[in-house]
Amino acid sequence: MKRSCTTIEDIHLRLVYSKEEIAVAVQRLADEISNAYAGRTLLLVIVLKGAFFFAADLARRLKLPIEIDFVELASYCGTETTGRVKIEKDIRTDIAGKDVLVIEDIIDTGITLDFLLRHLAQRGPQSLKVCTLIDKRGRRRIDIAADYAGIICDRGFLAGYGLDLNERCRELESIYEVADLSPCGGLNGNSM
Ligand code: IMP
Ligand code: MG
Numbered sequence: 697m698k699r700s701c702t703t704i705e706d707i708h709l710r711l712v713y714s715k716e717e718i719a720v721a722v723q724r725l726a727d728e729i730s731n732a733y734a735g736r737t738l739l740l741v742i743v744l745k746g747a748f749f750f751a752a753d754l755a756r757r758l759k760l761p762i763e764i765d766f767v768e769l770a771s772y773c774g775t776e777t778t779g780r781v782k783i784e785k786d787i788r789t790d791i792a793g794k795d796v797l798v799i800e801d802i803i804d805t806g807i808t809l810d811f812l813l814r815h816l817a818q819r820g821p822q823s824l825k826v827c828t829l830i831d832k833r834g835r836r837r838i839d840i841a842a843d844y845a846g847i848i849c850d851r852g853f854l855a856g857y858g859l860d861l862n863e864r865c866r867e868l869e870s871i872y873e874v875a876d877l878s879p880c881g882g883l884n885g886n887s888m
Pocket of ligand 2: 743744745746747800801802
């Protein structure tokens, strides 16, 4: 497939996953999860903001009764993690005794996911698993794995389909590699 480049204002982007490739990965995940949880009700804990397009597409393809809640975490400054995770918005659902599946956009160092899983595990879910659209396995700083991963990738910083570069590019339908990275602090914001 032809890999094109594009520029959004001053951000240079190289296409790495087209919307068609993303749709194939999302459908495969939906099939796997639907089979694994057949006969059960699943609570999706969607990690804002990056996972919201992915979660919306995935949730509508699951052949299961589902509930949905959201958590918002922050730790990134520009394209680098600060290593400190904080909860901007917690879930409101009582997850005790429920089958919980965390929906992430991307796992990089693993620091965010490790923090979130510890936080949720304290509340006594029946099961607690993770589904991520993108798994940057080669960059882990914490030994942690997703139970369901759509795309394994070791490229640089990605943007589009929910993933942002300091709040920009989330609305793009495909996923791009940011070709020229600005230093931390060059753009505003730190949300995930
Ligand atoms: P980690 O804590 O390093 O694993 O990073 C987790 C979070 O950082 C992800 O959920 C994303 O929100 C954000 N993140 C990590 N890598 C990227 C990237 O390449 N593009 C956009 N966001 C990213
Ligand atoms: Mg995220």
